[in-house]
Amino acid sequence: MQRPNASFKLEVMLHELSLPGVFLAKPTIHSDERGTFQEWFKASTFEEATGFPLDMQQGNLSTSRRGVVRGLHYADVPPGQAKYVTCVAGSIRDVVVDVRLGSPTFGQHVAVELSAENRHAVFVPVGFAHGFAALSDATVMYVTTSEYDPEIERELNPCDPALAIEWGVAEPIMSEKDVAAVSLADAQSLGVLPTFEACTEYETMLRDAWVLANEEAVQ
Known part of the structure; x- marks a missing residue:
């Protein structure tokens, strides 16, 4: 499909959710007789919202049957692993949990619907656990x-009562690994949760490096 006429404004609007640093991306979708076109990610918009670039190192694609729950997964910090997630077929309930020990929003979560219809995406920062439930295939x-x-990969049980996550599926289909995952309280006792301080320092380092790179570029 050809790119639409340059006179049509394409953009991705980023909206920060109730967990600081977690963003919902809403694209402008252009439709004509051929189909649709959108920008699902734009570096400049992301950098303006977060203060640092999204350094993409790996792209993944998964298919899930209706009722499947994947997650909750997070990574040790450092180095951490941020994610930018979208649904290209069907619909999912996407969940992000703040697991940064010492964070003002520790243990809280946000949930949004991502679908092939709304074309939304979610940015998951380092120090947050992520998972989703397939509301359809x-x-x-x-x-x-x-x-x-x-x-560095860690798992939390998505059905941990303390998290009180409504997945929107009656009988979750999960991997053995996710079923056996520890609760948030157990993860805290085991000392495997990232700290708010470590995550904040990491993102500050990213912002400082980005400012320095921009300053050097204009010299």
């Missing part, structure tokens, strides 16, 4: 800021 595409490393 669904295809999910996402990019990450680091390559997959099982040594």
Whole structure:
């Protein structure tokens, strides 16, 4: 499909959700007799909202049957792993949980619907756990800021009562790994949660490096 006429304004609007640093991206969708076109990610918009670029290192695509729940997954910080997630077929209930020990919003979560119809996307920062439930047969595409490393990958039980997440599916279909995952309280006891301080320092480092790179570019 050809790109639409340059006179048509394309943009991705980023809206910060109730968890600081978590953004919902809403694109402008152009439709004509051929079909549709959109920008599902725009570096300049992302950088303006967060203060640093999204350094994409790996792209993933998964298909899920209706009723499947994947997650909750997060990574050790450092190095952490941020994600930018969208649904390209069907619909999902996408969930982000703040697991940064010491955070004012520790243990809280946000949930949004991502679908092939609304074309929305979610940015998941480092220090947050992510998961989704397939509300229909669904295809999910996402990019990450680091390559997959099982040594730093962590799991939380998505059905942990303390998290009180409404997944929107009657009988969740989950992997053995996710079923056996620990609760948030157990993860805290085991000392495997990222800290608010470490995540804040990491993002400050990203912002400082981005400012320096821009200053050097104009010299």
